[in-house]
Amino acid sequence: MGYPYSHPSEVPILSKHFGDPEARTLDGWRARGGYEALEKALNMSPEEVVDTVKESGLRGRGGAGFPTGLKWSFMPKTKDKPHYLLCNADESEPGTFKDRELMRWVPHQLIEGCLIGAYAMGAEHVYIYCRGEFFEATQVLAKAVEDAYEAGIIGEDILGSGKKIDLTVHAGAGAYICGEETGLMNSLEGDRGEPRVKPPFPAAVGAFGMPTTINNVETLCAIPHIVANGGEWYRQWGSEKSPGTKLFCVSGHVKRPGNYELPLGFPLKDLIFDVCGGMIEDRALKAVIPGGSSVPLLSAEEAEGCSLCYEGVVEAGSMLGCASVIVMDETTDIVRQVTRMASFYAHESCGQCTPCREGTAWVTTILKRIEDGRGTEDDLDTLVEVTDQMTGTTICVLSDSVAAPVQSSIKKFRDEYLALIRRGERVGAA
Amino acid sequence: MSEIPFKNPGWAGNVGEYDLTEEQVRGIDFVGVRPLEGGHAAGSATYPYMLEDKHPEAPLFEGPYEVRFQKILTRYPTKRAALLPALNLAQEIRGHISPQTMDRVGELLELSPAYVRGVATFYTMYNKRPVGRHLVQVCTNISCNLCGGQEVLDAFLEHTNTEVGETSADGTFTVIEAECLAGCGFPTCVQINSRYFENVTLEEVPKIVAHLRESGPATESLEGEE
Numbered sequence: 001m002g003y004p005y006s007h008p009s010e011v012p013i014l015s016k017h018f019g020d021p022e023a024r025t026l027d028g029w030r031a032r033g034g035y036e037a038l039e040k041a042l043n044m045s046p047e048e049v050v051d052t053v054k055e056s057g058l059r060g061r062g063g064a065g066f067p068t069g070l071k072w073s074f075m076p077k078t079k080d081k082p083h084y085l086l087c088n089a090d091e092s093e094p095g096t097f098k099d100r101e102l103m104r105w106v107p108h109q110l111i112e113g114c115l116i117g118a119y120a121m122g123a124e125h126v127y128i129y130c131r132g133e134f135f136e137a138t139q140v141l142a143k144a145v146e147d148a149y150e151a152g153i154i155g156e157d158i159l160g161s162g163k164k165i166d167l168t169v170h171a172g173a174g175a176y177i178c179g180e181e182t183g184l185m186n187s188l189e190g191d192r193g194e195p196r197v198k199p200p201f202p203a204a205v206g207a208f209g210m211p212t213t214i215n216n217v218e219t220l221c222a223i224p225h226i227v228a229n230g231g232e233w234y235r236q237w238g239s240e241k242s243p244g245t246k247l248f249c250v251s252g253h254v255k256r257p258g259n260y261e262l263p264l265g266f267p268l269k270d271l272i273f274d275v276c277g278g279m280i281e282d283r284a285l286k287a288v289i290p291g292g293s294s295v296p297l298l299s300a301e302e303a304e305g306c307s308l309c310y311e312g313v314v315e316a317g318s319m320l321g322c323a324s325v326i327v328m329d330e331t332t333d334i335v336r337q338v339t340r341m342a343s344f345y346a347h348e349s350c351g352q353c354t355p356c357r358e359g360t361a362w363v364t365t366i367l368k369r370i371e372d373g374r375g376t377e378d379d380l381d382t383l384v385e386v387t388d389q390m391t392g393t394t395i396c397v398l399s400d401s402v403a404a405p406v407q408s409s410i411k412k413f414r415d416e417y418l419a420l421i422r423r424g425e426r427v428g429a430a
Numbered sequence: 431m432s433e434i435p436f437k438n439p440g441w442a443g444n445v446g447e448y449d450l451t452e453e454q455v456r457g458i459d460f461v462g463v464r465p466l467e468g469g470h471a472a473g474s475a476t477y478p479y480m481l482e483d484k485h486p487e488a489p490l491f492e493g494p495y496e497v498r499f500q501k502i503l504t505r506y507p508t509k510r511a512a513l514l515p516a517l518n519l520a521q522e523i524r525g526h527i528s529p530q531t532m533d534r535v536g537e538l539l540e541l542s543p544a545y546v547r548g549v550a551t552f553y554t555m556y557n558k559r560p561v562g563r564h565l566v567q568v569c570t571n572i573s574c575n576l577c578g579g580q581e582v583l584d585a586f587l588e589h590t591n592t593e594v595g596e597t598s599a600d601g602t603f604t605v606i607e608a609e610c611l612a613g614c615g616f617p618t619c620v621q622i623n624s625r626y627f628e629n630v631t632l633e634e635v636p637k638i639v640a641h642l643r644e645s646g647p648a649t650e651s652l653e654g655e656e
């Protein structure tokens with residue numbers, strides 16, 4: 001079920017036990033079929049597990065949508081060095097709030113996914129990197145890990161298979177950039193969370209210099225279900241290129257915001273107007289950000305026919321990202337909100353690359369000037385030019401992320417910028 | 431320090447009271463139906479890292495903390511990787527990370543003071559200066575802001591009579607602006623010490639501030655002195 005609300009259109013697989021405190025406990029999880037998939041996986045060969053994940057077509061839920069089975073197959077088969085699996089629980093993309101719910105309601109589901117993944121890739125140690133602010137989720141997860149150790153599910157001899165896998169919950173300390181995979185590795189190693197230049201890719205040289213795979217919480221939570229039911233089963237939902245179900249985090253001006261698990265390809269319009277009960281006070285829709293603050297805005301017209309799968313959102317002019325749907329109604333002051341997003345990136349830039357460090361700061365300064373009513377029309381061209389230079393020129397894509405809201409809003413809501421610049425008119429100012 | 435063998439390399443800290451009831455997880459004082467009714471809080475106060483009782487001069491890693499520190503070292507293949515968990519622990523004990531604390535942690539982990547400083551200043555959760563007994567972090571990022579995050583921040587500042595980042599005269603509050611806390615569907619999301627308060631509305635701010643003012647060990651001892 002969704003949480004805090006549910007809807008008949010949902011296909012609750014990962015979120016089936018949200019809101020049910022019993023499912024949090026080891027006994028409760030086992031009573032709900034938990035750890036049967038792990039048992040099954042341990043009776044398969046690691047290659048068979050990877051093949052099952054490949055068959056399912058599961059794509060990474062951390063934002064980039066890279067096929068998970070393929071990523072797993074990049075790990076070297078030789079065992080001359082330790083291998084690591086990292087779980088990215090740094091959830092900090094504005095608009096995204098699914099991983100926290102997964103960890104605090106169904107921690108054993110994540111542990112099970114991590115263990116299956118570690119087995120399939122020959123990883124001897126799993127680290128779950130939780131963002132530092134998640135005290136509660138970390139605590140619930142830590143309790144589940146202790147219980148699983150106690151029961152022989154993690155540790156020296158998992159479920160009597162003779163396999164040894166350790167798992168550690170690691171808390172971060174507050175930095176968005178630690179969500180980037182190589183930034184996370186540096187942070188785990190006790191360094192500043194600065195992204196690394198690739199190649200070498202993590203499967204060759206990752207955490208502690210060893211072969212490493214990194215997956216999002218939601219990706220790993222889907223694994224037990226795929227292993228238990230088979231790759232074909234997972235493909236009954238979604239499209240050819242985007243199989244399965246996905247948690248959609250809906251926030252902003254809707255009547256019932258929250259997490260909803262829906263088949264990929266679900267119409268955006270139905271998500272807003274049916275599942276989420278429509279707009280607050282039935283005001284008109286102005287814009288939607290379909291995938292977290294790093295993807296371009298969609299205007300109401302573009303949102304109209306948008307299908308929520310990886311290829312569908314690209315067709316509509318944006319990206320699915322982590323399916324964090326931010327809904328804005330007619331009262332929204334676009335310039336003010338874009339300025340806020342830009343200042344977020346300026347704050348979170350790690351500062352290694354000049355285009356990003358300087359660019360995020362300048363873009364924010366110019367936007368603030370426009371917001372203060374001191375902007376000129378030339379500023380809009382400058383913004384487009386600066387963000388162009390910030391795209392594709394840096395170590396990680398944080399820099400590119402700034403271009404998305406800035407360029408798309410200038411293109412689609414130019415009138416609002418101009419009204420503010422020319423006449424000091426502000427939309428949505430209460 | 432001697433190596434202490436540990437059975438479970440699960441969590442490097444001691445997370446205290448484990449058997450959380452729904453109420454404890456959801457927060458006792460602001461349990462409610464969400465989100466339209468508002469007044470809901472999530473988070474557990476039992477996680478030790480942001481305890482209200484902190485001593486800037488307390489010895490680092492002694493007694494139970496020595497055990498926890500040793501535990502941390504067993505969790506990673508390198509000593510350096512223990513730096514963030516060790517700083518977390520130091521902040522739990524002392525409330526903030528002073529240059530002296532950084533130097534001491536560096537010594538224990540065989541890292542240079544400059545290195546530790548470079549790392550500690552990179553992360554926003556390490557308080558480089560003392561903060562109030564209640565650290566209030568209000569999210570004003572996009573989703574919360576669409577639903578009034580900025581106004582909630584302003585209300586917290588008004589009711590605690592402080593500026594952003596400033597500690598109130600009685601040492602009770604420090605209010606800061608936070609980036610997205612991953613509670614975007616339940617705006618405005620406010621983190622107070624280790625607990626999340628969700629669906630915080632303007633009207634609730636004075637109630638929460640009054641509640642915080644009355645709660646916690648420091649107030650008790652203050653009252654005892656009066």
Ligand SMILES: Cc1cc2nc3c(=O)[nH]c(=O)nc-3n(C[C@H](O)[C@H](O)[C@H](O)COP(=O)(O)O)c2cc1C
Nearest residue numbers: 060061062088090091092179180181215216219398
């Ligand atoms: C700036 C930046 C921030 C990111 N933040 C997160 C995050 O908070 N959580 C996450 O799972 N992935 C995040 N990612 C994506 C990760 O780099 C990585 O692609 C992902 O964890 C891979 O997991 P997946 O294949 O399961 O999606 C971020 C990427 C960038 C560039």
Ligand code: SF4
Nearest residue numbers: 350352353356394396
């Ligand atoms: S693009 Fe920005 S955040 Fe990414 S590595 Fe470069 S400076 Fe750091």
Ligand code: FES
Nearest residue numbers: 569574611613614
């Ligand atoms: S935007 Fe406020 S919690 Fe995400």
